[in-house]
Amino acid sequence: MSDLAPFLTKYWKETTITIAIGTSALIAYKKWTANKRLKEATDEEEDDMDGREKPERMQSENFESVDNDFYDDLANCPEKQLEYQPRKQNDNDYYFNSRYTEDEMFTRAKEFFNLMNLRRSCRFMSDAPVPREVIEEIIRTASTGPSGAHTQPWTYVVVQNPEYKKEIRRIIEEEEEVNYRKRMGMKWINDLKNLRTSWSWKKPYLEDAPYLIVVFKQAYALSNGHRKTLYYNEISTCISVGILLAAIQNVGLCTLTSTPMNAGPRLRSLLNRPPNEKVILLLPVGYAATDATVPDLKRKELKDVLIWED
Numbered sequence: 576m577s578d579l580a581p582f583l584t585k586y587w588k589e590t591t592i593t594i595a596i597g598t599s600a601l602i603a604y605k606k607w608t609a610n611k612r613l614k615e616a617t618d619e620e621e622d623d624m625d626g627r628e629k630p631e632r633m634q635s636e637n638f639e640s641v642d643n644d645f646y647d648d649l650a651n652c653p654e655k656q657l658e659y660q661p662r663k664q665n666d667n668d669y670y671f672n673s674r675y676t677e678d679e680m681f682t683r684a685k686e687f688f689n690l691m692n693l694r695r696s697c698r699f700m701s702d703a704p705v706p707r708e709v710i711e712e713i714i715r716t717a718s719t720g721p722s723g724a725h726t727q728p729w730t731y732v733v734v735q736n737p738e739y740k741k742e743i744r745r746i747i748e749e750e751e752e753v754n755y756r757k758r759m760g761m762k763w764i765n766d767l768k769n770l771r772t773s774w775s776w777k778k779p780y781l782e783d784a785p786y787l788i789v790v791f792k793q794a795y796a797l798s799n800g801h802r803k804t805l806y807y808n809e810i811s812t813c814i815s816v817g818i819l820l821a822a823i824q825n826v827g828l829c830t831l832t833s834t835p836m837n838a839g840p841r842l843r844s845l846l847n848r849p850p851n852e853k854v855i856l857l858l859p860v861g862y863a864a865t866d867a868t869v870p871d872l873k874r875k876e877l878k879d880v881l882i883w884e885d
């Protein structure tokens with residue numbers, strides 16, 4: 576150190592400037608790499624949890640324009656088209672249902688509303704067993720949903736194995752703790768606290784419920800090593816899940832619609848699903864615990880959600 580003293584005395588200005596520039600460069604580099612990591616994580620997350628087509632990919636200039644010959648070819652190519660069937664299949668089965676009287680329609684609409692109005696998200700589940708066949712029928716029902724170009728881009732993984740449920744709970748709680756402590760911020764946590772829907776990262780219902788349904792959207796399909804677009808994969812999967820929720824309510828079971836934030840890739844790998852599948856939702860399904868409670872939420876009135884344009 577004493578050898579350096581004359582040097583530092585003589586060049587203290589240059590030394591100070593060099594240290595200042597070096598430190599600033601180091602800080603800038605660290606910030607840049609942190610931002611890059613955050614952007615990569617956000618992109619991955621967007622792809623995972625949201626996955627909507629990026630707007631620029633949907634802009635018309637990115638598509639090949641279609642000329643009239645193409646439509647003529649299509650029209651002259653019946654083997655490529657599905658046949659249309661009459662709506663009446665046999666005496667009992669009609670597509671689009673039988674025609675009801677107006678009174679019947681009103682009664683059915685009211686009854687269905689009464690059924691669905693009792694649906695609540697349940698965070699206290701019983702471990703009472705539920706027949707597997709019921710779950711199969713519910714998922715069969717969900718899979719009747721409409722989908723972009725009839726691609727049916729959903730996969731429902733039903734987890735019954737207690738070891739897997741335990742591991743899923745561990746993953747979700749681990750990620751949720753980081754979400755609460757670092758990712759969500761006070762405002763989000765306060766909003767949730769006020770709603771009292773979720774006040775901690777502890778989720779015992781993930782082990783209590785007899786089944787966990789992990790819903791995957793298929794973000795794309797692979798055909799001969801090429802990615803094939805599955806149009807509107809997320810919106811289609813979400814519509815299917817809406818039907819699933821109604822089917823669950825219809826048989827007297829309950830669930831909690833939950834988005835396993837930041838846990839998607841770990842769940843995918845645990846459940847051994849391919850990379851084109853992204854976790855959308857996690858739904859514990861079973862009976863509500865006898866002492867289950869729900870937050871006292873009020874739903875919007877019809878006048879707040881319906882606008883007639885006569």
Ligand SMILES: Cc1cc2nc3c(=O)[nH]c(=O)nc-3n(C[C@H](O)[C@H](O)[C@H](O)COP(=O)(O)O)c2cc1C
Nearest residue numbers: 694695696698770772773831832833834835869872
């Ligand atoms: C897309 C979506 C994500 C949700 N994520 C969670 C969640 O992670 N944890 C939770 O406790 N509830 C979650 N919920 C449930 C909502 O909090 C709940 O639907 C809302 O408070 C209304 O209550 P209700 O379902 O009982 O009518 C989610 C609901 C939706 C639709």
